[in-house]
Amino acid sequence: MRYLRAGAPGAERPILYADGVLRDLSEVTPDIDAAFLAGGGYTGDPDELPPADLDHHRIGPPIARPGVVLCIGQNYAAHAAESGNRPPAEPIVFYKAPNTVVGPEDDILIPPGSRRTDWEVELGVVIGRTARYLSGPEEALGHVAGYVLSNDVSERDFQFDRSGGQWSKGKSCETFNPLGPWLVSPDELTFPLRLRSWVNGEPRQDSSTADMIFDVAFLIWHLSQFTVLEPGDLISTGTPEGVALSGRFPYLSAGDVVEMEIDGLGRQRNVVKG
Numbered sequence: 001m002r003y004l005r006a007g008a009p010g011a012e013r014p015i016l017y018a019d020g021v022l023r024d025l026s027e028v029t030p031d032i033d034a035a036f037l038a039g040g041g042y043t044g045d046p047d048e049l050p051p052a053d054l055d056h057h058r059i060g061p062p063i064a065r066p067g068v069v070l071c072i073g074q075n076y077a078a079h080a081a082e083s084g085n086r087p088p089a090e091p092i093v094f095y096k097a098p099n100t101v102v103g104p105e106d107d108i109l110i111p112p113g114s115r116r117t118d119w120e121v122e123l124g125v126v127i128g129r130t131a132r133y134l135s136g137p138e139e140a141l142g143h144v145a146g147y148v149l150s151n152d153v154s155e156r157d158f159q160f161d162r163s164g165g166q167w168s169k170g171k172s173c174e175t176f177n178p179l180g181p182w183l184v185s186p187d188e189l190t191f192p193l194r195l196r197s198w199v200n201g202e203p204r205q206d207s208s209t210a211d212m213i214f215d216v217a218f219l220i221w222h223l224s225q226f227t228v229l230e231p232g233d234l235i236s237t238g239t240p241e242g243v244a245l246s247g248r249f250p251y252l253s254a255g256d257v258v259e260m261e262i263d264g265l266g267r268q269r270n271v272v273k274g
Contacts, residue, residue, distance in 0.1 A: 001041055001185040003032050003146070005060040006052070009102075012060035015052045016042055017182075023049035032183060033064040034232035037128045037145040041185070060103040062148055062183035063126055066234040069096040069177065070227075071122075071152055072219060073167065075238025076211050082246040091214050091222055096152070096236070097172035104180040104268040108153055110254060111173040116156035117252045117272075120239035121197040121205050121260040124150035125216055126183060131229040140220035143229065146185045149265040150236045151178040151197075151258070156245055179234075181266045189264045195240055197260040204249060205260075207240030 003025075005012035014025035014032045023046050029036040073092035074080040080087050110117050128145025152171065159170025192210035196203070209215075214222070219237060223229060244251045252258065254274030261267040 001146075002188065003041070003183040004062050004181050005032055006054050006057040007060060008058060009060065013052070016046060016049060018046035021046070022052040022054060024052040025049065031064045032062060034067065034230065037126065038231035040128070041145065058103060059105055059181050061101050061179040062181060063179070063232060063234070065098050065101060066232050067098065067230055069098050069100070069234045069236065070223060071096050071171065071236040072214065072238045075213050076207060076240040077213060078207070078211065078241035079239055079243070082241045082243070087213050091219060093223070094167040094171060096168065096177060100172055100175065100177035101179050101234070102175050102177065104149070104178055104266070104270070106175060106178060106270060107273045108178065108252070108258065108270045109173070109175045110252065110272060110274050111155060114155050114157070115251065116244070118154045118156055118244045119197055119199065119204065119252065119258050119260070120152040120154060120243055121195045121262070122150045122152050122236045122239050123193060123195065123209055123262060124148040124179065125220070125235040125237060127229045127233040127235070128231055130231065131220055131224040134221045134224040137217035137221040140217040141186065143220060144186055144216070145231065146183045147189060147265060148179055148183050148234070149181075149260065149262045149268060150234070151260055151268060151270070152236050152239060153177065156251075178268050178270050180268070184265055193263040193265070195260075195262050197242065197258070199249070199252070200257055205240050205242030207242070211240060212238065
């Protein structure tokens with residue numbers, strides 16, 4: 001299954017894509033939210049749903065505001081190296097404010113005082129079943145509702161120089177998590193997935209989930225030992241090399257256009273505003 005949400009912020013309508021046709025889910029569920037995902041998503045006949053028209057409608061994030069956004073740092077060896085670090089011995093975890101989540105074509109707003117706003121293409125995992133104290137990674141993938149394209153926008157001064165010892169200050173500014181366009185069920189994807197990003201049409205990142213240090217199953221199992229993962233929660237699984245933090249590229253400034261895509265999950269295009 002493929003889901004998206006369309007409409008003004010806070011008034012998005014849930015949509016199913018099946019057999020080449022967009023279908024309106026509004027009569028089935030008010031949103032692509034925790035309750036809908038916990039129930040297994042749409043299980044009926046898509047032909048029974050009315051068609052959906054996206055003309056002139058904004059594409060929103062493919063899930064309603066998540067209860068929590070958990071992020072994994074330095075989960076690609078090459079990115080750890082460009083950050084000046086060795087690969088971590090176990091996952092680095094930080095939180096991102098859920099209200100950072102915006103649509104895949106919404107503007108990215110540079111916060112006041114920012115000098116080092118950066119991009120990060122990431123595979124996002126949306127939880128579909130509650131996960132707590134799982135016994136091993138082999139149990140983990142049964143708790144996944146689907147996958148999304150995520151941009152973990154980061155302000156590096158806030159993240160490192162003004163961190164107070166943690167990273168969330170540099171991760172939680174307004175609009176710092178463009179998400180979508182699609183939420184795609186696991187059966188529609190074949191791993192590994194290619195991840196790419198561009199700034200003003202110039203290539204930045206080009207890697208594969210095969211280079212992840214900790215894979216999705218391990219991450220879900222690991223996180224479940226420390227916190228309860230609930231339906232609708234979002235896990236961002238880390239970014240590959242090719243960000244501005246590497247020193248090879250300039251940081252974002254007003255007028256820049258950030259694009260990114262992941263195999264099977266679609267493409268984003270966001271304009272940076274000062």
